[in-house]
Amino acid sequence: MSFTILGTGSYAPAHTVTNDDLAKLVETSDEWITQRIGVKTRHISETETNVDMAVQAAQRALENAGVTAEELDLIIATTISGDTLTPGTGCMVQSRIGAHCPAFDLAAACSGFLFALETAAGFLARGQYKRILIVSTERMSGIVDWTDRSTCCIFGDGAGAAVLGPGDGLIASHLMTKGGDDVIAVPTHYANSPWYKNELPEKTSIYMNGRGTYKFAVMAMSDNIKDLMHSAGVSGEDVALVIPHQANYRIINEARRRIPDIAPEKFCINIDRYGNTSSASVPILLDEMHRAGKIHRGDILVLAAFGGGLSAGAMIVRW
Numbered sequence: 001m002s003f004t005i006l007g008t009g010s011y012a013p014a015h016t017v018t019n020d021d022l023a024k025l026v027e028t029s030d031e032w033i034t035q036r037i038g039v040k041t042r043h044i045s046e047t048e049t050n051v052d053m054a055v056q057a058a059q060r061a062l063e064n065a066g067v068t069a070e071e072l073d074l075i076i077a078t079t080i081s082g083d084t085l086t087p088g089t090g091c092m093v094q095s096r097i098g099a100h101c102p103a104f105d106l107a108a109a110c111s112g113f114l115f116a117l118e119t120a121a122g123f124l125a126r127g128q129y130k131r132i133l134i135v136s137t138e139r140m141s142g143i144v145d146w147t148d149r150s151t152c153c154i155f156g157d158g159a160g161a162a163v164l165g166p167g168d169g170l171i172a173s174h175l176m177t178k179g180g181d182d183v184i185a186v187p188t189h190y191a192n193s194p195w196y197k198n199e200l201p202e203k204t205s206i207y208m209n210g211r212g213t214y215k216f217a218v219m220a221m222s223d224n225i226k227d228l229m230h231s232a233g234v235s236g237e238d239v240a241l242v243i244p245h246q247a248n249y250r251i252i253n254e255a256r257r258r259i260p261d262i263a264p265e266k267f268c269i270n271i272d273r274y275g276n277t278s279s280a281s282v283p284i285l286l287d288e289m290h291r292a293g294k295i296h297r298g299d300i301l302v303l304a305a306f307g308g309g310l311s312a313g314a315m316i317v318r319w
Helices: 030-036 050-065 089-097 109-125 210-232 249-257 278-291
Strands: 004-011 016-018 041-043 074-078 103-106 132-139 157-165 170-177 239-244 300-307 311-318
Touching: 004 050, 004 278, 041 157, 050 089, 050 132, 050 157, 050 278, 074 089, 074 109, 089 103, 089 132, 103 109, 109 132, 109 157, 109 170, 109 278, 109 300, 109 311, 132 278, 157 278, 170 210, 210 239, 210 249, 210 300, 210 311, 239 249, 239 278, 278 300
Parallel strands: 074 103, 074 132, 239 300
Antiparallel strands: 004 157, 016 041, 132 157, 170 311, 300 311
């Protein structure tokens, strides 16, 4: 017993920022961003909080699944850009949608949605949980250094959600962590203690080593997918779609080049319109493909993500 996906939902702020808009803030251009990252526009919050976006995505997923908030047994939220440390994002979503179940947050950066799916599968396997909501929400615009063109061009805001029920939809999965803060990090700045003597970071914005991130991402995505397909006995012809984390078009392109068993056109892409929305990236894309009618019952999907931690995951799911 694992899970079946009953419904999906997503939300992105109406306000969009183009590459030309960014060129007014930092030394960059539409051509530079498009060629190196693949982003043309990204959704950026003007008024929505992290929780606001999560609630919208959650409500749309519940409606799509035909499940009420009162029927939920558990809520798992994933985010690295929460509005508060406590209460957690999941707790606030629980209150706002009118649910009465336990809720907690899970932080695994851009891999968060896959880590949450694996976590939910364990709860469902116990038989005491029948309906679980996963909501991944990120207001990345609040933790980006908008003077650093190497990172500010990449990210966007948004939320994605899925409602799960008992089933046999999880065919195989693999999660991995390579701990360290040398490649990707978002430091905190807890400066209240009068006794703390270590130096504190001046900025609390995203740090990213571009070359290190690219190397890890391509390896993690391509190797994890190939190894998982081999162990599960799933061929490229069996796969209907690949839903990869939208971090960088060149990373996705190189990863699919290294997985020749899967036709390149099966790799879904929306980074050009959303940018990198961290843990919300995979569920936003999943919802987009679902609502576009490109996913059908029985389809085999491959989900893959990577990010800070360093963390990564791959999952083969039957819809």
